[in-house]
Amino acid sequence: HKMPTPSHRHCPNHPKGGHGDCAGACGGDGIPVIDLGVLLNGNAEQRSQATRELGQACEDWGFFMVINHGVPEALQEEVMEACKELYSLPRDEKADYIAAGPKDPIRIGTGLFYSDVDDAICRRDYMKMIAHPEFHCPAKPAKLRDIAVEYSARTRQLLLELAKAISESLGLDRGRISEVLNLESCFQILVGNNYPPYAGSDGVMGISAHSDHGLLTLLFQNGVDGLQVMHNGQWVTAKPLPGSLFILTGDQLEIVSNGRYKAVLHRALVHGGQTRMSFVSLVGPCLDAVVEPVLELAQNDPQGMKFRGIRYRDYMEHQQSSKMNTKAALDIVRVQGDILTCESTPNSSTEADSSD
Numbered sequence: 001h002k003m004p005t006p007s008h009r010h011c012p013n014h015p016k017g018g019h020g021d022c023a024g025a026c027g028g029d030g031i032p033v034i035d036l037g038v039l040l041n042g043n044a045e046q047r048s049q050a051t052r053e054l055g056q057a058c059e060d061w062g063f064f065m066v067i068n069h070g071v072p073e074a075l076q077e078e079v080m081e082a083c084k085e086l087y088s089l090p091r092d093e094k095a096d097y098i099a100a101g102p103k104d105p106i107r108i109g110t111g112l113f114y115s116d117v118d119d120a121i122c123r124r125d126y127m128k129m130i131a132h133p134e135f136h137c138p139a140k141p142a143k144l145r146d147i148a149v150e151y152s153a154r155t156r157q158l159l160l161e162l163a164k165a166i167s168e169s170l171g172l173d174r175g176r177i178s179e180v181l182n183l184e185s186c187f188q189i190l191v192g193n194n195y196p197p198y199a200g201s202d203g204v205m206g207i208s209a210h211s212d213h214g215l216l217t218l219l220f221q222n223g224v225d226g227l228q229v230m231h232n233g234q235w236v237t238a239k240p241l242p243g244s245l246f247i248l249t250g251d252q253l254e255i256v257s258n259g260r261y262k263a264v265l266h267r268a269l270v271h272g273g274q275t276r277m278s279f280v281s282l283v284g285p286c287l288d289a290v291v292e293p294v295l296e297l298a299q300n301d302p303q304g305m306k307f308r309g310i311r312y313r314d315y316m317e318h319q320q321s322s323k324m325n326t327k328a329a330l331d332i333v334r335v336q337g338d339i340l341t342c343e344s345t346p347n348s349s350t351e352a353d354s355s356d
């Protein structure tokens with residue numbers, strides 16, 4: 001059953017029109033803002049209010065900004081700098097990673113392909129490294145390791161705290177999602193995306209519409225906007241509040257919540273004159289966890305169980321091996337006859353392209 005809808009405060013940034021009301025504070029365009037300081041350290045009443053707002057953000061948007069998150073800005077700068085250095089290494093120092101396949105723990109790639117969902121050429125360079133349960137990191141630049149160890153630990157802790165509050169927002173014990181997904185052994189990947197400037201950016205974009213395969217994704221950027229999230233059928237450009245981090249809901253949250261919290265569809269545009277960079281820290285279930293709707297949620301749902309169980313490792317493999325985009329990967333576990341909208345594009349010619 002649904003929690004009672006909290007009384008909506010009117011969004012001060014949107015006196016009229018647009019997306020109108022939003023729960024709690026909100027940034028431009030009504031994107032919800034979650035104050036982690038209040039969520040973790042507020043008094044009981046403040047915490048339960050913040051938890052309701054978090055649930056509302058997951059349900060209405062699948063996307064929000066966190067403020068007072070405790071990840072030092074200096075550390076974010078260091079991540080950005082180290083990543084730039086990695087990109088600018090001579091090619092032979094990166095050759096092993098460039099040759100790596102989707103199952104390798106460290107991978108550097110250049111994407112240039114046509115996406116027919118967006119009718120655009122997608123142009124993105126990326127660096128991916130698995131950070132948990134085993135930590136992997138390129139040997140150069142030498143400073144990257146310490147920075148990545150700390151950054152991955154801090155963002156993982158933040159995302160796991162959010163997972164507890166999200167669990168509570170679903171009316172479950174705080175530890176329930178963590179328990180069913182074995183988040184102690186969670187999968188975590190860091191991704192640095194680099195989008196070169198593209199003058200006359202008509203028909204060119206950075207990354208085509210997709211949802212992330214994990215549970216929760218944290219993202220920040222180099223001051224150049226371009227991330228868009230789908231909300232109420234419209235693309236909304238995400239403009240971060242100073243000091244905030246973006247959080248996106250992933251496919252595994254949609255599955256465990258039995259469809260109540262949907263994975264957010266998102267994409268990134270390129271900038272005409274500036275390089276855009278984004279940095280992703282994605283947390284998912286333990287690779288061996290069989291992900292399925294939490295039993296209590298399915299039992300309380302008149303439509304019953306909306307997804308079948310699947311091992312996260314298999315889900316990821318499926319998502320990465322098939323030519324698809326948007327949210328087609330979820331269809332493999334969707335229970336037949338379900339009336340949820342399906343946004344799959346079976347004839348798509350794009351590669352699987354989300355943060356893997």
Ligand SMILES: O=C(O)CCC(=O)C(=O)O
Pocket residue numbers: 191193206207212219221226227266267268277278280353354355
């Ligand atoms: O660059 C962005 O803002 C989005 C990146 C993204 O969606 C991803 O890496 O999965």
Ligand SMILES: [Fe+2]
Pocket residue numbers: 210211212266354355
């Ligand atoms: Fe993504």
